[in-house]
Amino acid sequence: MKKFIIKAGILAVVIYFVIIVCNYTIDPANIYHDNVTKEMAQRLAEGNIVKSPDDWDEGLLLELVVSALEKSPETVILGSSHTRYIPFEFDDYYNASLSSACLGDYYAALGVFEHNQVMPDKIILGLDQWIFEVDISYVGQTSLSNYNEYEQDKILNGNAGSVLQAVGQNAIAGEVKEFFSFPYFQASFKTMLTNGIPEREQNMNIEIVADDTPADYQKQLPNGRGTMNTGAYMSLEQCVSAAQTRIDSGETPFLTRTGTLDIHKSVVKQFEAMVEYLLEKGIEVEFYLPPWPPTFYDYCVSTEAYQGVTEIEKYLRLYAKKLGIVVRGTYDPNLAGVSNEDLSDYQHLKPEIMLETYNLILE
Numbered sequence: 001m002k003k004f005i006i007k008a009g010i011l012a013v014v015i016y017f018v019i020i021v022c023n024y025t026i027d028p029a030n031i032y033h034d035n036v037t038k039e040m041a042q043r044l045a046e047g048n049i050v051k052s053p054d055d056w057d058e059g060l061l062l063e064l065v066v067s068a069l070e071k072s073p074e075t076v077i078l079g080s081s082h083t084r085y086i087p088f089e090f091d092d093y094y095n096a097s098l099s100s101a102c103l104g105d106y107y108a109a110l111g112v113f114e115h116n117q118v119m120p121d122k123i124i125l126g127l128d129q130w131i132f133e134v135d136i137s138y139v140g141q142t143s144l145s146n147y148n149e150y151e152q153d154k155i156l157n158g159n160a161g162s163v164l165q166a167v168g169q170n171a172i173a174g175e176v177k178e179f180f181s182f183p184y185f186q187a188s189f190k191t192m193l194t195n196g197i198p199e200r201e202q203n204m205n206i207e208i209v210a211d212d213t214p215a216d217y218q219k220q221l222p223n224g225r226g227t228m229n230t231g232a233y234m235s236l237e238q239c240v241s242a243a244q245t246r247i248d249s250g251e252t253p254f255l256t257r258t259g260t261l262d263i264h265k266s267v268v269k270q271f272e273a274m275v276e277y278l279l280e281k282g283i284e285v286e287f288y289l290p291p292w293p294p295t296f297y298d299y300c301v302s303t304e305a306y307q308g309v310t311e312i313e314k315y316l317r318l319y320a321k322k323l324g325i326v327v328r329g330t331y332d333p334n335l336a337g338v339s340n341e342d343l344s345d346y347q348h349l350k351p352e353i354m355l356e357t358y359n360l361i362l363e
Helices: 002-026 035-045 058-067 103-115 142-155 171-179 182-195 236-249 262-280 294-301 308-323 351-358
Strands: 049-051 075-078 093-095 122-126 284-289 326-329
Touching: 035 049, 035 058, 058 103, 058 142, 075 103, 103 142, 103 262, 142 262, 236 294, 262 284, 262 308, 284 308, 294 308, 308 326, 326 351
Parallel strands: 075 093, 075 122, 122 284, 284 326
Antiparallel strands: none
16 A cells, blocks of 8 residues: 555656646746746837747737836727737727637736726727637636736626736746646647747847838737738638638638527627726727638538628627627628738738728728
């Protein structure tokens, strides 16, 4: 019995050693490796345009840059990569778009602005259909989870005196907890299988660039907008082929579980609570529906399981009309006048085309 206990103990130590090493080394949320992001934020706060490094935390960058703002921007854009690269023509705005943002990320981003008392006069909500797929408790940008909880307390619980949790008192405890976290190990292992072991440069210097002219690398601007890597643009044939491959495999963000709103009623309520909270605060709200790549859209509207995409757009337009909200763009690439030639890759339009679709208001 004693030998069994000793062996079990040794096995447990080995398992946890592997978990700790993997969680620290891969660190998909950059909990333990944030030097690059902090330097990036410093350069942006100084008004510089920078070359985007390979390894940075979008959520942490948003928190650091917004906390350094001296005044509220007139307009804030919330959305995903379908809004991040749009060269908006506003004089004063901040683009707080986050990759693959779900509704929980919208709450979190709002929390960052509200906590720092820099809420804007106007908010543009870039609304991908998948935001209705996941409850707001899920935050893709895990470094902003505490802001999500903070904003939930304000919006859903009506707690005007909501206090931001964890940043100082519990941050270290949270880091230690993730060392031993099996769910974090699963995320780390999945990231390692997909991207390999990251090469981290703890003391790297963020490169400052002269302007926002598109190049064969991504750039980040002080107003939150990013530029695409034009060297990674796909050809027309590559875009169509990649889209079809993902349709065949079912691995695409454009294919939701069923596409209908019936199974997402609780998330719809959370979305409406957010919108109405902003309106009650006197903030102007706009909806932007980014057009889908034609290959995906044509497949969805012709496949019974995914035809709910049209239902989502109808709902958003009716809800917007009820509240007097302007709706820009459309999921339907045919109505938007875009084709596969307008794609930069299999799921993104080129930035200048994105801007044209933002300026589209259907009658």
